[in-house]
Amino acid sequence: MIPRKFEPYLFGLVLSGLMSLVVAGISTLRNVGLVEGFAGLWVGAWLTTWLIAFPIVLFVAPLARRMVQRVLAPQ
Template sequence: MIPARFAPVLFGFILSGLMSFLVSGIATVRVAGLVPGFTDLWASAWLPAWAIAFPIVLVAAPLARRVVARLVEPGATVRS
């Protein structure tokens, strides 16, 4: 198990990986279509995108949390 103090970094790592995977896949399909070798083409787009997305998420997440905190009522809870 990973120590809890690394949770924000692990969250950013997983979130940036998933989001860059999906977005690069959509962009690759739109540009190239489902061509032979699509998987290699997608991977060659995804890995550099993830390398950029991960540090950006680590910087952007705290900023996004502060913006959200200013936009919601203090102590507000979500009701289902």
């Protein structure tokens, strides 16, 4: 099991992986269509995107949390 202190990083890894997978798939489909070899193109686009998305998510997540807190009604 992974220690809890790594939770924010693991969450960022999973979130960025899933989101970049979906976005890369949609972008690849729109650009080349459902052609032979589509899966390979998708995976290639996804891996490149994920390498960029993961550090961005780690950097932007605290900012996004603060922005959300500012617009929420007090308890």
